Amino acid sequence: MVNSLYYLVKKEFLLVKAYLLAIILLTAAIPLFVNAQLDPIIGKSSGFLAYCLEAIFVQFLLSSSASLMESKYPKAQALLSTTPYTRKLLVVAKYSFFLIIFVYSTLMFMLFSTISPKYFGEFDALVIGPVFLFLCLFIGIVVPLEYKVGYEKTKFIYSFALVIIPFIISRFSKLSDLLSIKRYIENIPDGLQFTLPILSGCFIAFISICISIAIYSKKEL
Numbered sequence: 001m002v003n004s005l006y007y008l009v010k011k012e013f014l015l016v017k018a019y020l021l022a023i024i025l026l027t028a029a030i031p032l033f034v035n036a037q038l039d040p041i042i043g044k045s046s047g048f049l050a051y052c053l054e055a056i057f058v059q060f061l062l063s064s065s066a067s068l069m070e071s072k073y074p075k076a077q078a079l080l081s082t083t084p085y086t087r088k089l090l091v092v093a094k095y096s097f098f099l100i101i102f103v104y105s106t107l108m109f110m111l112f113s114t115i116s117p118k119y120f121g122e123f124d125a126l127v128i129g130p131v132f133l134f135l136c137l138f139i140g141i142v143v144p145l146e147y148k149v150g151y152e153k154t155k156f157i158y159s160f161a162l163v164i165i166p167f168i169i170s171r172f173s174k175l176s177d178l179l180s181i182k183r184y185i186e187n188i189p190d191g192l193q194f195t196l197p198i199l200s201g202c203f204i205a206f207i208s209i210c211i212s213i214a215i216y217s218k219k220e221l
Contacts, residue, residue: 047121
């Protein structure tokens with residue numbers, strides 16, 4: 001099963017191989033740009049927003065690109081379903097692909113932040129949980145919808161999110177907003193700040209996987 005899952009996840013990356021170089025460049029460009037714009041305003045907190053936007057943009061762009069390529073070749077999915085690869089495994093591979101993207105985004109930002117916190121912003125491990133939870137919530141809703149109605153009817157969600165999220169995050173670029181949020185969060189123990197969002201995200205992802213499997217298993221290809 002692990003071997004089959006590996007090849008199915010590899011298939012997801014092959015679908016987006018044309019975009020990988022651009023994604024690698026964006027992984028560095030987004031935090032550089034965000035930190036340059038916000039560091040004079042909010043100081044060290046700019047790293048938090050830089051990581052948020054980097055992780056979200058990379059996830060959305062690769063996820064939507066993979067879905068777009070799959071929608072172009074519907075017969076390929078039908079053929080895969082006739083092979084030893086079960087539909088359940090195809091769904092699990094898609095979510096595994098999302099997880100790998102998130103881990104990649106996080107590790108790259110950690111690396112850039114360690115090399116040059118002045119230009120990329122400082123990294124705080126406690127930020128991983130909330131970003132992971134947000135992505136699990138978004139993907140957890142969009143992917144089952146995608147299996148249900150198809151990518152053509154859900155692609156606008158990705159486009160809308162890519163436009164609106166920077167505006168939402170920019171709302172917190174004011175120092176007063178960040179300080180009020182920080183005071184609230186500081187009352188929560190560090191262990192819970194890190195683990196609670198991640199566990200919540202895993203629970204949401206698990207429910208989403210089960211729903212996606214149930215939808216995809218009944219779908220005619």
